[in-house]
Amino acid sequence: MKKIAVLVSGGGTNLQALIDAEKSGKIKNGKITCVISSSPDSYALERAKNNNIPTKVIPRKEYESVRDYTRAVTDTLIEEKADLVVYAGFMTILDEQIVEAFSNRMMNVHPSLIPSFCGKGFYGLHVHEEVLKKGVKLTGATVHFVTEECDGGPIILQKAVEVKNDDTPEALQKRVMEEAEWKILPKAVSLFCEDRIEVKDNKTYVN
Ligand code: GAR
Numbered sequence: 001m002k003k004i005a006v007l008v009s010g011g012g013t014n015l016q017a018l019i020d021a022e023k024s025g026k027i028k029n030g031k032i033t034c035v036i037s038s039s040p041d042s043y044a045l046e047r048a049k050n051n052n053i054p055t056k057v058i059p060r061k062e063y064e065s066v067r068d069y070t071r072a073v074t075d076t077l078i079e080e081k082a083d084l085v086v087y088a089g090f091m092t093i094l095d096e097q098i099v100e101a102f103s104n105r106m107m108n109v110h111p112s113l114i115p116s117f118c119g120k121g122f123y124g125l126h127v128h129e130e131v132l133k134k135g136v137k138l139t140g141a142t143v144h145f146v147t148e149e150c151d152g153g154p155i156i157l158q159k160a161v162e163v164k165n166d167d168t169p170e171a172l173q174k175r176v177m178e179e180a181e182w183k184i185l186p187k188a189v190s191l192f193c194e195d196r197i198e199v200k201d202n203k204t205y206v207n
Helices: 013-023 043-050 066-079 096-101 125-134 169-193
Strands: 002-008 030-037 055-057 084-087 106-110 138-145 155-162 197-200 203-206
Touching: 002 013, 002 043, 002 169, 013 030, 013 043, 013 169, 030 043, 030 066, 030 169, 043 055, 066 096, 084 169, 106 169, 125 169, 138 169, 155 169, 155 203, 169 197
Parallel strands: 002 030, 002 084, 030 055, 084 106
Antiparallel strands: 106 138, 138 155, 197 203
């Protein structure tokens, strides 16, 4: 059984999708063993506690540099013996130290079809605001492995979602979560735990 550590910062609906998937047997060979939050106030912590999942708060504010903060998070994940690290709405930038320790064992869910609307500054609601500004007709979500390049690692799963004429950023965010993120994140986690994802030349192959 692979140990899954989930990194969170906010509401934690993606964490909830993972918890629900685990409970209903959709995550094969994996168990969420720890939730780590960058903020003491994130509602994701309540979700973990309600499901008896151990939590740790590593407040970003208490560390001066990205380097020191990354070291603290990485050391905690090593102590927890995490096999897989999932960024589920984790809004803090970490440096190469964590990539070295968990290469091809860290995945992130991003609320657009990468390589559109991603990279520095594209997070949370801003992504959907930019999608509506541009007027694209399709958006969606992506689950990818985390590398040193922001949102640039090998793509594992993607799902498209229609943009509607009367969408607000909030309405679009909700639809992208419901129709894409909450489906492809648990699926990608299960594929990883079943050892079905292979990475070759910056691409993934699902076996
Ligand atoms: C989600 O839409 C997630 O894809 C996004 O933040 C939201 C967190 O919601 N992540 C990013 O933008 C990362 N670049 P949640 O806390 O309810 O899961």
